Amino acid sequence: MKEEILQKIEQYEKIIIHRHVRPDPDALGSQGGLAAIIKASYPNKEVYAVGEEEAGLTFLNRMDDIEDHIYEGALVIICDTANSPRISDTRYASGDLVIKIDHHPNEDPYGDIIWVNTEASSTSEMIMDLYLSGHDHGLKLDESAARLLYAGIIGDTGRFLFSNTTQKTHRYTAALLxxxxxxxxxxxxxxKISEKLVRLNGHVLQNFSIVDDCVGYIHLTKDTLKEFNTNASEASLLVNSFSHVEGLLAWVFFVDEPDQIRVRLRSKGPVVNKIAAKFNGGGHPRASGATVYTKDETRSVLNELRNICREYKTK
Structure with missing residues (x-):
């Protein structure tokens, strides 16, 4: 599969790289890292990275603003995106060929070529794997690419604290450094964290709830976000605030947005991406996101989470 992807990269003169909406470090790292590798290896190719920007992550990489006609005859590569509705910039379908590179479960097998590796810590780790496969054929890894891939790896491994960190992860990180x-x-x-977010974190620690002795949750309403002068994206960064509470198996953050409620599911064992899939989302078995629209739906998510934790405890 890697060989086929490398052949397509060499074949096409225009390459447009996408990733998921609401980008995290791995989305931006894999997208930008791949773009940087291709640019360094093939200076004459047109290479673009597209999608909406996340204000707090623009220090990593800035997006290209391209016109529709650029997609004509272009190779499109989509990084770190399990489900096609979550691809940032729907013009991806206008390209000549679509490649999916991802480490989430392949529940939505979109694309003409699909490379999914759920054993990888991150899609950024997969891009490093791709580079190593093509190194003998002239692929180049410069400092800018390495910086982005490093950011993606530490983002999705929680600075190497999560169980998805492997020996390969550390070997690749050493090579990047x-x-x-x-x-x-x-x-x-x-x-880094702003003062207002530190104060919101204090509110979270004071007000989160635990049910069944193992499921944590909090709902940050529009009024709360206004009180602390924060937005949904900033508040979502606090999803692991109370993760180390003794006995906690899983937890959920509900954060109000103008027209929907953002759902962030996390787990120390129970599989939560199946819950996310029921509520317009998806992700990893232990870290997923979803979207709901009413308080009744938040209660449904919480009940689903309680059920899978009960089942997990009886195994």
């Missing part, structure tokens, strides 16, 4: 970028710059920018 050899290019000479500053990891401290990445860490400082990824994990």
């Amino acid at each position: 050899e290019t000479g970028f500053s990891p401290s710059e990445i860490h400082e920018n990824l994990y």
